[in-house]
Amino acid sequence: MDQRDDAVISCPEGKSGCPVVAEIRRLKEQLETLKKEYDRVSRLTECDPLTGLFNFKHLEVSLQREMERTRRTGFPLSLIMIDLDHFKKVNDVYGHQVGNAALRWVGRIWRNGIRITDILCRYGGEEFTLILPATSLKQAVLAAHRLRTSLANTPLVEEGEEIRLTASFGVEVYKATDTFSADEFLKRADKYLHQAKAEGRNCVRSMEDSSAGGETEVLPEERVALFITRWPKL
Amino acid sequence: MAKESKTPVILSLSSGKGGVGKTSLTVNLACALAQKGSQVLVVDGDMALANVDVLLRFTAHKTIRDVLERGEDPMKAVIFVEPNLGVLPASSGVPEMVDLGPAEHVLLGNILSSIVGHFDYVLLDTAAGIGSSVLWLNTFATHNGVVVTSDPTSITDAYALIKILSREYGRKRFFLILNSVATPQEGQQTFDAIARVAEQFLGIQPQYLGCVPRDNVVLKAVQEQLPFVKGAPRSKAAEAVVELAERIRRFKRE
Ligand SMILES: Nc1ncnc2c1ncn2[C@@H]1O[C@H](COP(=O)(O)OP(=O)(O)O)[C@@H](O)[C@H]1O
Numbered sequence: 001m002d003q004r005d006d007a008v009i010s011c012p013e014g015k016s017g018c019p020v021v022a023e024i025r026r027l028k029e030q031l032e033t034l035k036k037e038y039d040r041v042s043r044l045t046e047c048d049p050l051t052g053l054f055n056f057k058h059l060e061v062s063l064q065r066e067m068e069r070t071r072r073t074g075f076p077l078s079l080i081m082i083d084l085d086h087f088k089k090v091n092d093v094y095g096h097q098v099g100n101a102a103l104r105w106v107g108r109i110w111r112n113g114i115r116i117t118d119i120l121c122r123y124g125g126e127e128f129t130l131i132l133p134a135t136s137l138k139q140a141v142l143a144a145h146r147l148r149t150s151l152a153n154t155p156l157v158e159e160g161e162e163i164r165l166t167a168s169f170g171v172e173v174y175k176a177t178d179t180f181s182a183d184e185f186l187k188r189a190d191k192y193l194h195q196a197k198a199e200g201r202n203c204v205r206s207m208e209d210s211s212a213g214g215e216t217e218v219l220p221e222e223r224v225a226l227f228i229t230r231w232p233k234l
Numbered sequence: 235m236a237k238e239s240k241t242p243v244i245l246s247l248s249s250g251k252g253g254v255g256k257t258s259l260t261v262n263l264a265c266a267l268a269q270k271g272s273q274v275l276v277v278d279g280d281m282a283l284a285n286v287d288v289l290l291r292f293t294a295h296k297t298i299r300d301v302l303e304r305g306e307d308p309m310k311a312v313i314f315v316e317p318n319l320g321v322l323p324a325s326s327g328v329p330e331m332v333d334l335g336p337a338e339h340v341l342l343g344n345i346l347s348s349i350v351g352h353f354d355y356v357l358l359d360t361a362a363g364i365g366s367s368v369l370w371l372n373t374f375a376t377h378n379g380v381v382v383t384s385d386p387t388s389i390t391d392a393y394a395l396i397k398i399l400s401r402e403y404g405r406k407r408f409f410l411i412l413n414s415v416a417t418p419q420e421g422q423q424t425f426d427a428i429a430r431v432a433e434q435f436l437g438i439q440p441q442y443l444g445c446v447p448r449d450n451v452v453l454k455a456v457q458e459q460l461p462f463v464k465g466a467p468r469s470k471a472a473e474a475v476v477e478l479a480e481r482i483r484r485f486k487r488e
Protein backbone atom coordinates (compact mmCIF):
# COMPACT_ATOMS: atom_id res chain seq x y z
CA MET A 1 0.00 0.00 0.00
CA ASP A 2 1.17 3.51 -0.80
CA GLN A 3 2.62 5.12 2.27
CA ARG A 4 3.00 8.76 1.06
CA ASP A 5 2.02 11.14 3.80
CA ASP A 6 0.19 14.43 3.60
CA ALA A 7 3.34 16.49 3.30
CA VAL A 8 3.94 15.04 -0.15
CA ILE A 9 0.51 16.03 -1.32
CA SER A 10 0.84 19.66 -2.22
CA CYS A 11 -0.48 21.76 -5.03
CA PRO A 12 1.83 21.60 -8.09
CA GLU A 13 1.04 25.24 -8.78
CA GLY A 14 1.90 26.18 -5.17
CA LYS A 15 -1.63 27.51 -4.52
CA SER A 16 -2.41 27.62 -0.82
CA GLY A 17 -5.84 26.27 0.04
CA CYS A 18 -5.98 24.44 -3.25
CA PRO A 19 -9.43 22.72 -3.42
CA VAL A 20 -8.07 19.72 -5.29
CA VAL A 21 -5.50 18.97 -2.58
CA ALA A 22 -8.16 19.42 0.07
CA GLU A 23 -10.36 16.91 -1.74
CA ILE A 24 -7.51 14.40 -1.99
CA ARG A 25 -6.86 14.70 1.74
CA ARG A 26 -10.53 14.19 2.50
CA LEU A 27 -10.63 11.09 0.30
CA LYS A 28 -7.53 9.69 1.99
CA GLU A 29 -9.08 10.10 5.41
CA GLN A 30 -12.23 8.41 4.20
CA LEU A 31 -10.18 5.54 2.85
CA GLU A 32 -8.50 5.08 6.24
CA THR A 33 -11.86 5.01 8.00
CA LEU A 34 -13.21 2.48 5.52
CA LYS A 35 -10.13 0.30 5.95
CA LYS A 36 -10.56 0.30 9.72
CA GLU A 37 -14.23 -0.52 9.32
CA TYR A 38 -13.37 -3.34 6.91
CA ASP A 39 -10.90 -4.81 9.43
CA ARG A 40 -13.50 -4.54 12.17
CA VAL A 41 -16.18 -6.26 10.10
CA SER A 42 -13.93 -9.03 8.86
CA ARG A 43 -12.81 -9.61 12.45
CA LEU A 44 -16.46 -9.84 13.39
CA THR A 45 -17.09 -12.58 10.86
CA GLU A 46 -14.38 -14.69 12.45
CA CYS A 47 -14.96 -13.58 16.02
CA ASP A 48 -17.40 -14.61 18.65
CA PRO A 49 -19.13 -11.35 19.65
CA LEU A 50 -19.67 -12.37 23.26
CA THR A 51 -16.14 -13.36 24.23
CA GLY A 52 -14.12 -11.67 21.50
CA LEU A 53 -12.39 -15.01 20.84
CA PHE A 54 -12.28 -16.53 17.38
CA ASN A 55 -15.42 -18.35 16.29
CA PHE A 56 -16.00 -21.81 14.85
CA LYS A 57 -15.58 -20.61 11.28
CA HIS A 58 -12.13 -19.27 12.02
CA LEU A 59 -11.28 -22.48 13.86
CA GLU A 60 -12.08 -24.59 10.82
CA VAL A 61 -10.01 -22.42 8.50
CA SER A 62 -7.05 -22.17 10.89
CA LEU A 63 -7.02 -25.87 11.64
CA GLN A 64 -6.84 -26.77 7.95
CA ARG A 65 -4.09 -24.22 7.40
CA GLU A 66 -2.05 -25.35 10.42
CA MET A 67 -2.36 -29.04 9.53
CA GLU A 68 -1.10 -28.19 6.06
CA ARG A 69 1.79 -26.31 7.66
CA THR A 70 2.63 -29.32 9.82
CA ARG A 71 2.75 -31.55 6.76
CA ARG A 72 5.17 -29.07 5.20
CA THR A 73 7.37 -28.21 8.15
CA GLY A 74 7.17 -31.40 10.16
CA PHE A 75 6.44 -29.53 13.40
CA PRO A 76 3.69 -31.19 15.45
CA LEU A 77 0.38 -29.39 15.83
CA SER A 78 -1.56 -29.73 19.05
CA LEU A 79 -5.24 -29.20 19.70
CA ILE A 80 -7.05 -28.77 23.02
CA MET A 81 -10.81 -29.20 23.36
CA ILE A 82 -12.20 -27.56 26.46
CA ASP A 83 -15.59 -27.71 28.12
CA LEU A 84 -16.65 -25.72 31.19
CA ASP A 85 -17.80 -28.00 33.99
CA HIS A 86 -21.42 -27.84 35.16
CA PHE A 87 -22.03 -24.69 33.18
CA LYS A 88 -25.75 -25.31 32.93
CA LYS A 89 -25.86 -24.94 36.70
CA VAL A 90 -24.30 -21.46 36.50
CA ASN A 91 -27.02 -20.42 34.08
CA ASP A 92 -29.74 -22.02 36.18
CA VAL A 93 -28.61 -20.60 39.50
CA TYR A 94 -27.37 -17.13 38.51
CA GLY A 95 -29.20 -16.51 35.25
CA HIS A 96 -27.96 -16.05 31.69
CA GLN A 97 -26.48 -12.59 32.32
CA VAL A 98 -24.02 -14.08 34.77
CA GLY A 99 -23.56 -17.05 32.46
CA ASN A 100 -22.46 -14.70 29.69
CA ALA A 101 -20.22 -12.80 32.08
CA ALA A 102 -18.63 -16.13 32.99
CA LEU A 103 -17.92 -16.95 29.35
CA ARG A 104 -16.29 -13.53 28.87
CA TRP A 105 -14.32 -14.04 32.07
CA VAL A 106 -12.98 -17.38 30.93
CA GLY A 107 -11.97 -15.90 27.56
CA ARG A 108 -10.13 -13.06 29.31
CA ILE A 109 -8.20 -15.35 31.67
CA TRP A 110 -7.13 -17.77 28.98
CA ARG A 111 -6.25 -15.16 26.39
CA ASN A 112 -3.61 -13.94 28.82
CA GLY A 113 -2.21 -17.42 29.31
CA ILE A 114 -1.37 -18.32 25.71
CA ARG A 115 1.23 -17.41 23.10
CA ILE A 116 0.40 -15.00 20.29
CA THR A 117 0.70 -17.83 17.79
CA ASP A 118 -1.92 -19.91 19.63
CA ILE A 119 -5.48 -19.67 18.36
CA LEU A 120 -8.19 -19.66 21.01
CA CYS A 121 -11.73 -20.16 19.71
CA ARG A 122 -15.18 -20.45 21.17
CA TYR A 123 -16.37 -23.68 19.62
CA GLY A 124 -19.93 -23.03 20.69
CA GLY A 125 -21.92 -23.00 23.93
CA GLU A 126 -19.46 -23.48 26.77
CA GLU A 127 -16.93 -25.30 24.60
CA PHE A 128 -13.59 -23.80 23.61
CA THR A 129 -10.77 -24.93 21.35
CA LEU A 130 -7.12 -23.99 21.46
CA ILE A 131 -4.87 -24.60 18.45
CA LEU A 132 -1.18 -24.74 19.32
CA PRO A 133 1.10 -24.58 16.27
CA ALA A 134 4.57 -26.16 16.52
CA THR A 135 3.73 -27.76 19.85
CA SER A 136 4.32 -31.34 20.95
CA LEU A 137 1.73 -33.33 22.86
CA LYS A 138 3.78 -33.04 26.05
CA GLN A 139 3.95 -29.25 25.78
CA ALA A 140 0.26 -29.03 24.95
CA VAL A 141 -0.67 -31.12 27.97
CA LEU A 142 1.35 -28.73 30.13
CA ALA A 143 -0.41 -25.76 28.50
CA ALA A 144 -3.77 -27.38 29.23
CA HIS A 145 -2.79 -27.85 32.87
CA ARG A 146 -1.85 -24.15 33.05
CA LEU A 147 -5.22 -23.10 31.64
CA ARG A 148 -6.98 -25.47 33.99
CA THR A 149 -5.29 -24.15 37.14
CA SER A 150 -5.55 -20.50 36.10
CA LEU A 151 -9.31 -20.85 35.76
CA ALA A 152 -9.79 -22.96 38.88
CA ASN A 153 -7.75 -20.46 40.94
CA THR A 154 -9.44 -17.24 39.79
CA PRO A 155 -13.13 -17.23 40.60
CA LEU A 156 -15.49 -14.83 38.90
CA VAL A 157 -16.97 -12.22 41.24
CA GLU A 158 -20.51 -11.24 40.34
CA GLU A 159 -22.70 -9.10 42.60
CA GLY A 160 -20.39 -9.72 45.48
CA GLU A 161 -20.51 -13.45 45.02
CA GLU A 162 -17.57 -15.68 44.13
CA ILE A 163 -18.36 -18.15 41.38
CA ARG A 164 -15.78 -20.85 41.04
CA LEU A 165 -15.43 -22.17 37.48
CA THR A 166 -13.56 -25.23 36.30
CA ALA A 167 -13.10 -26.88 32.93
CA SER A 168 -12.16 -30.26 31.46
CA PHE A 169 -9.54 -30.64 28.74
CA GLY A 170 -8.89 -33.13 25.95
CA VAL A 171 -5.55 -32.88 24.13
CA GLU A 172 -4.49 -34.43 20.83
CA VAL A 173 -1.54 -33.99 18.48
CA TYR A 174 -1.20 -34.06 14.70
CA LYS A 175 2.16 -35.10 13.28
CA ALA A 176 3.51 -34.73 9.76
CA THR A 177 3.09 -38.46 9.19
CA ASP A 178 -0.55 -38.51 10.27
CA THR A 179 -3.19 -38.75 7.59
CA PHE A 180 -6.44 -38.07 9.43
CA SER A 181 -8.66 -35.11 8.56
CA ALA A 182 -9.34 -31.89 10.46
CA ASP A 183 -12.71 -33.31 11.41
CA GLU A 184 -11.11 -36.45 12.77
CA PHE A 185 -8.56 -34.33 14.64
CA LEU A 186 -11.37 -32.50 16.44
CA LYS A 187 -13.13 -35.80 17.13
CA ARG A 188 -10.02 -37.30 18.66
CA ALA A 189 -9.45 -34.34 20.97
CA ASP A 190 -13.14 -34.49 21.84
CA LYS A 191 -12.80 -38.14 22.78
CA TYR A 192 -10.17 -37.22 25.39
CA LEU A 193 -12.37 -34.37 26.58
CA HIS A 194 -15.15 -36.89 27.18
CA GLN A 195 -12.69 -39.04 29.05
CA ALA A 196 -11.77 -36.04 31.23
CA LYS A 197 -15.48 -35.47 31.91
CA ALA A 198 -16.03 -39.11 32.75
CA GLU A 199 -13.02 -39.20 35.06
CA GLY A 200 -14.19 -36.45 37.36
CA ARG A 201 -13.89 -33.13 35.42
CA ASN A 202 -11.44 -30.28 36.13
CA CYS A 203 -8.68 -32.42 34.61
CA VAL A 204 -6.63 -32.94 31.44
CA ARG A 205 -6.72 -36.12 29.36
CA SER A 206 -4.74 -37.17 26.31
CA MET A 207 -3.18 -40.20 24.69
CA GLU A 208 -0.61 -40.07 27.49
CA ASP A 209 -3.24 -41.19 29.98
CA SER A 210 -4.93 -43.82 27.90
CA SER A 211 -3.69 -47.38 27.80
CA ALA A 212 -4.78 -47.74 24.18
CA GLY A 213 -1.96 -45.60 22.90
CA GLY A 214 0.77 -43.25 23.98
CA GLU A 215 4.48 -43.19 24.37
CA THR A 216 6.15 -46.38 23.30
CA GLU A 217 9.61 -45.65 24.57
CA VAL A 218 10.79 -48.03 27.25
CA LEU A 219 10.77 -45.99 30.45
CA PRO A 220 13.51 -46.09 33.08
CA GLU A 221 11.10 -47.65 35.57
CA GLU A 222 10.31 -50.41 33.09
CA ARG A 223 14.02 -51.08 32.61
CA VAL A 224 14.52 -51.28 36.34
CA ALA A 225 11.55 -53.62 36.69
CA LEU A 226 12.85 -55.91 33.92
CA PHE A 227 16.13 -56.50 35.71
CA ILE A 228 15.14 -56.19 39.33
CA THR A 229 15.51 -59.90 40.08
CA ARG A 230 19.05 -59.83 38.75
CA TRP A 231 20.22 -57.41 41.34
CA PRO A 232 22.32 -59.07 43.99
CA LYS A 233 20.28 -59.87 47.06
CA LEU A 234 21.39 -57.82 50.04
CA MET B 235 -1.60 -79.21 -2.82
CA ALA B 236 -4.95 -79.00 -1.13
CA LYS B 237 -7.46 -76.93 -3.03
CA GLU B 238 -9.72 -75.98 -0.13
CA SER B 239 -9.12 -72.74 1.68
CA LYS B 240 -7.84 -73.19 5.23
CA THR B 241 -7.72 -70.83 8.16
CA PRO B 242 -4.06 -71.01 9.00
CA VAL B 243 -2.27 -70.11 12.19
CA ILE B 244 -0.04 -67.23 11.12
CA LEU B 245 2.82 -66.96 13.60
CA SER B 246 5.32 -64.11 13.39
CA LEU B 247 8.76 -64.47 14.95
CA SER B 248 10.32 -61.19 15.99
CA SER B 249 12.78 -60.09 18.61
CA GLY B 250 13.77 -56.46 18.29
CA LYS B 251 17.42 -57.46 18.61
CA GLY B 252 19.16 -59.30 15.80
CA GLY B 253 21.05 -62.58 16.01
CA VAL B 254 18.91 -64.14 18.75
CA GLY B 255 17.75 -67.09 16.66
CA LYS B 256 14.57 -66.02 14.83
CA THR B 257 15.55 -67.53 11.51
CA SER B 258 16.94 -70.72 13.03
CA LEU B 259 13.80 -71.24 15.08
CA THR B 260 11.47 -70.37 12.20
CA VAL B 261 13.06 -72.88 9.88
CA ASN B 262 13.24 -75.66 12.45
CA LEU B 263 9.72 -75.06 13.76
CA ALA B 264 8.50 -75.20 10.17
CA CYS B 265 10.24 -78.55 9.66
CA ALA B 266 8.86 -79.91 12.93
CA LEU B 267 5.31 -78.86 11.99
CA ALA B 268 5.72 -80.30 8.49
CA GLN B 269 6.97 -83.60 9.94
CA LYS B 270 3.60 -83.91 11.67
CA GLY B 271 1.95 -83.80 8.27
CA SER B 272 0.70 -80.20 8.23
CA GLN B 273 0.98 -77.90 5.23
CA VAL B 274 3.51 -75.26 6.24
CA LEU B 275 4.65 -72.02 4.63
CA VAL B 276 7.65 -69.98 5.71
CA VAL B 277 7.60 -66.36 4.62
CA ASP B 278 11.03 -64.81 4.66
CA GLY B 279 10.02 -61.49 6.11
CA ASP B 280 13.58 -60.27 6.40
CA MET B 281 12.90 -58.80 3.02
CA ALA B 282 16.19 -57.02 2.49
CA LEU B 283 18.56 -59.53 4.11
CA ALA B 284 17.00 -62.89 3.50
CA ASN B 285 18.58 -66.02 4.88
CA VAL B 286 15.89 -68.64 5.15
CA ASP B 287 17.21 -69.88 1.79
CA VAL B 288 20.67 -70.29 3.30
CA LEU B 289 19.44 -72.31 6.25
CA LEU B 290 17.38 -74.57 4.00
CA ARG B 291 19.92 -74.74 1.20
CA PHE B 292 17.95 -73.68 -1.82
CA THR B 293 18.30 -70.96 -4.41
CA ALA B 294 15.42 -68.60 -4.88
CA HIS B 295 14.58 -67.71 -8.45
CA LYS B 296 11.66 -65.51 -7.65
CA THR B 297 11.28 -63.49 -4.48
CA ILE B 298 8.69 -61.41 -2.65
CA ARG B 299 10.23 -58.47 -4.46
CA ASP B 300 9.40 -59.91 -7.89
CA VAL B 301 5.87 -60.54 -6.75
CA LEU B 302 5.55 -57.01 -5.39
CA GLU B 303 7.25 -55.18 -8.21
CA ARG B 304 6.42 -57.30 -11.23
CA GLY B 305 3.11 -58.78 -10.18
CA GLU B 306 4.39 -62.36 -10.48
CA ASP B 307 2.07 -65.12 -9.29
CA PRO B 308 3.02 -65.52 -5.61
CA MET B 309 2.36 -69.27 -5.60
CA LYS B 310 4.93 -69.63 -8.40
CA ALA B 311 7.50 -67.92 -6.18
CA VAL B 312 6.93 -70.42 -3.37
CA ILE B 313 9.67 -73.06 -3.29
CA PHE B 314 8.70 -76.41 -1.85
CA VAL B 315 11.70 -77.84 -0.03
CA GLU B 316 9.41 -80.70 0.97
CA PRO B 317 6.03 -81.62 -0.49
CA ASN B 318 4.31 -79.93 2.44
CA LEU B 319 6.87 -77.26 3.34
CA GLY B 320 6.95 -74.17 1.17
CA VAL B 321 9.04 -71.03 1.42
CA LEU B 322 8.22 -67.63 0.00
CA PRO B 323 11.74 -66.27 -0.40
CA ALA B 324 12.90 -62.70 -0.03
CA SER B 325 15.59 -60.76 -1.80
CA SER B 326 18.94 -60.17 -0.21
CA GLY B 327 21.00 -57.02 -0.25
CA VAL B 328 18.18 -54.83 -1.51
CA PRO B 329 18.04 -51.72 0.70
CA GLU B 330 14.70 -50.48 -0.65
CA MET B 331 13.10 -53.64 0.70
CA VAL B 332 14.15 -52.83 4.29
CA ASP B 333 11.02 -50.86 5.05
CA LEU B 334 8.16 -50.94 2.64
CA GLY B 335 5.71 -48.06 2.49
CA PRO B 336 2.01 -48.22 3.39
CA ALA B 337 0.91 -48.90 -0.20
CA GLU B 338 3.37 -51.77 -0.56
CA HIS B 339 2.19 -53.25 2.72
CA VAL B 340 -1.37 -53.22 1.44
CA LEU B 341 -0.16 -55.02 -1.67
CA LEU B 342 1.88 -57.49 0.39
CA GLY B 343 -1.20 -58.11 2.52
CA ASN B 344 -3.23 -58.96 -0.57
CA ILE B 345 -0.49 -61.22 -1.89
CA LEU B 346 -0.07 -63.14 1.36
CA SER B 347 -3.82 -63.38 1.89
CA SER B 348 -4.16 -64.95 -1.54
CA ILE B 349 -1.83 -67.84 -0.66
CA VAL B 350 -2.09 -68.51 3.07
CA GLY B 351 -5.34 -70.44 2.55
CA HIS B 352 -3.28 -73.30 1.13
CA PHE B 353 -1.53 -73.88 4.44
CA ASP B 354 -2.19 -74.93 8.05
CA TYR B 355 0.72 -72.95 9.46
CA VAL B 356 2.36 -69.83 8.10
CA LEU B 357 5.55 -68.75 9.87
CA LEU B 358 6.73 -65.20 9.32
CA ASP B 359 10.45 -64.74 9.92
CA THR B 360 11.12 -61.04 10.43
CA ALA B 361 14.07 -58.68 10.34
CA ALA B 362 15.77 -57.27 13.42
CA GLY B 363 14.65 -53.91 14.73
CA ILE B 364 11.24 -52.33 14.92
CA GLY B 365 10.95 -51.02 11.37
CA SER B 366 7.64 -50.61 9.62
CA SER B 367 7.82 -54.00 7.89
CA VAL B 368 8.53 -55.84 11.13
CA LEU B 369 5.54 -54.13 12.73
CA TRP B 370 3.36 -54.75 9.70
CA LEU B 371 4.17 -58.47 9.60
CA ASN B 372 3.26 -58.65 13.28
CA THR B 373 -0.12 -57.09 12.57
CA PHE B 374 -0.67 -59.56 9.72
CA ALA B 375 0.02 -62.51 12.02
CA THR B 376 -2.69 -64.16 14.07
CA HIS B 377 -0.15 -65.02 16.75
CA ASN B 378 2.87 -62.92 17.71
CA GLY B 379 5.93 -64.93 18.65
CA VAL B 380 8.74 -63.06 20.39
CA VAL B 381 12.17 -64.66 20.47
CA VAL B 382 14.35 -63.55 23.35
CA THR B 383 17.57 -64.64 25.02
CA SER B 384 18.64 -63.95 28.59
CA ASP B 385 20.89 -61.20 27.33
CA PRO B 386 19.80 -57.87 28.86
CA THR B 387 19.78 -56.09 25.50
CA SER B 388 17.62 -58.84 24.03
CA ILE B 389 15.21 -58.58 26.96
CA THR B 390 14.95 -54.80 26.63
CA ASP B 391 14.49 -54.95 22.85
CA ALA B 392 11.87 -57.68 23.09
CA TYR B 393 9.99 -55.66 25.67
CA ALA B 394 10.25 -52.52 23.50
CA LEU B 395 8.76 -54.47 20.59
CA ILE B 396 5.93 -55.79 22.75
CA LYS B 397 5.27 -52.31 24.04
CA ILE B 398 4.98 -50.77 20.58
CA LEU B 399 2.82 -53.58 19.26
CA SER B 400 0.46 -53.42 22.21
CA ARG B 401 0.30 -49.63 22.50
CA GLU B 402 0.24 -48.61 18.85
CA TYR B 403 -1.17 -51.66 17.12
CA GLY B 404 -3.51 -53.10 19.70
CA ARG B 405 -1.78 -56.50 19.78
CA LYS B 406 -2.40 -58.22 23.08
CA ARG B 407 -1.37 -61.86 22.75
CA PHE B 408 2.30 -62.56 22.69
CA PHE B 409 4.05 -65.93 22.80
CA LEU B 410 7.55 -65.78 24.18
CA ILE B 411 10.27 -68.21 23.17
CA LEU B 412 13.40 -68.15 25.28
CA ASN B 413 16.34 -69.13 23.13
CA SER B 414 19.91 -70.17 23.94
CA VAL B 415 19.17 -70.77 27.59
CA ALA B 416 21.65 -72.59 29.86
CA THR B 417 18.87 -74.17 31.91
CA PRO B 418 15.06 -74.30 31.73
CA GLN B 419 15.03 -72.33 35.01
CA GLU B 420 16.91 -69.50 33.32
CA GLY B 421 14.27 -69.45 30.57
CA GLN B 422 11.40 -69.45 33.03
CA GLN B 423 12.97 -66.67 35.13
CA THR B 424 13.58 -64.44 32.14
CA PHE B 425 10.04 -65.03 30.94
CA ASP B 426 8.66 -64.27 34.41
CA ALA B 427 10.50 -60.95 34.54
CA ILE B 428 9.20 -59.83 31.15
CA ALA B 429 5.67 -61.07 31.88
CA ARG B 430 5.57 -59.26 35.21
CA VAL B 431 6.62 -55.94 33.68
CA ALA B 432 4.26 -56.36 30.72
CA GLU B 433 1.40 -57.00 33.13
CA GLN B 434 2.29 -54.06 35.36
CA PHE B 435 3.01 -51.44 32.69
CA LEU B 436 1.11 -52.62 29.63
CA GLY B 437 -1.74 -54.53 31.20
CA ILE B 438 -1.13 -57.61 29.06
CA GLN B 439 -0.22 -61.21 29.85
CA PRO B 440 2.33 -62.71 27.47
CA GLN B 441 2.33 -66.48 27.30
CA TYR B 442 5.31 -68.76 27.64
CA LEU B 443 5.70 -70.91 24.58
CA GLY B 444 8.86 -72.51 25.95
CA CYS B 445 12.63 -72.46 25.75
CA VAL B 446 15.39 -73.81 23.53
CA PRO B 447 18.78 -74.62 25.07
CA ARG B 448 22.05 -73.24 23.83
CA ASP B 449 23.25 -76.08 21.67
CA ASN B 450 26.08 -76.45 19.18
CA VAL B 451 23.84 -78.33 16.77
CA VAL B 452 22.16 -75.00 16.00
CA LEU B 453 25.43 -73.52 14.80
CA LYS B 454 26.31 -76.71 12.94
CA ALA B 455 22.93 -76.71 11.24
CA VAL B 456 23.65 -73.24 9.87
CA GLN B 457 27.03 -74.32 8.58
CA GLU B 458 25.71 -77.53 7.05
CA GLN B 459 22.57 -75.83 5.78
CA LEU B 460 20.48 -78.62 7.22
CA PRO B 461 17.85 -77.91 9.92
CA PHE B 462 18.81 -79.54 13.20
CA VAL B 463 15.40 -81.13 13.71
CA LYS B 464 16.37 -83.25 10.71
CA GLY B 465 20.15 -83.46 10.98
CA ALA B 466 20.22 -83.96 14.75
CA PRO B 467 16.70 -85.02 15.79
CA ARG B 468 17.89 -86.35 19.14
CA SER B 469 19.67 -83.17 20.15
CA LYS B 470 18.35 -81.09 23.05
CA ALA B 471 17.60 -78.19 20.71
CA ALA B 472 15.61 -80.41 18.33
CA GLU B 473 13.60 -81.92 21.17
CA ALA B 474 12.83 -78.44 22.48
CA VAL B 475 11.70 -77.22 19.07
CA VAL B 476 9.46 -80.26 18.59
CA GLU B 477 7.89 -79.45 21.93
CA LEU B 478 7.32 -75.83 20.82
CA ALA B 479 5.72 -77.14 17.63
CA GLU B 480 3.37 -79.26 19.74
CA ARG B 481 2.23 -76.14 21.62
CA ILE B 482 1.76 -74.25 18.35
CA ARG B 483 -0.42 -77.10 17.11
CA ARG B 484 -2.71 -76.40 20.04
CA PHE B 485 -3.19 -72.73 19.02
CA LYS B 486 -6.79 -71.84 18.28
CA ARG B 487 -7.46 -70.79 14.70
CA GLU B 488 -9.32 -67.56 14.15
N1 LIG C 1 19.88 -72.22 20.70
C1 LIG C 1 21.02 -71.84 20.10
N2 LIG C 1 22.20 -72.38 20.47
C2 LIG C 1 23.34 -72.01 19.88
N3 LIG C 1 23.42 -71.09 18.88
C3 LIG C 1 22.29 -70.52 18.47
C4 LIG C 1 21.04 -70.86 19.05
N4 LIG C 1 20.08 -70.12 18.41
C5 LIG C 1 20.72 -69.38 17.50
N5 LIG C 1 22.04 -69.60 17.51
C6 LIG C 1 23.04 -68.99 16.63
O1 LIG C 1 22.89 -67.58 16.63
C7 LIG C 1 23.15 -67.07 15.35
C8 LIG C 1 22.00 -66.18 14.88
O2 LIG C 1 20.85 -66.97 14.62
P1 LIG C 1 19.71 -66.52 13.62
O3 LIG C 1 18.69 -67.57 13.63
O4 LIG C 1 20.28 -66.13 12.30
O5 LIG C 1 19.21 -65.22 14.37
P2 LIG C 1 18.26 -64.04 13.84
O6 LIG C 1 17.44 -64.59 12.73
O7 LIG C 1 17.46 -63.67 15.04
O8 LIG C 1 19.15 -62.93 13.42
C9 LIG C 1 23.37 -68.24 14.42
O9 LIG C 1 24.74 -68.41 14.20
C10 LIG C 1 22.81 -69.40 15.19
O10 LIG C 1 23.48 -70.58 14.90
Ligand SMILES: [Mg+2]
Pocket residue numbers: 256257258280285360361
Ligand atom coordinates in the same frame (compact mmCIF):
# COMPACT_ATOMS: atom_id res chain seq x y z
MG1 LIG D 1 17.23 -63.74 10.68
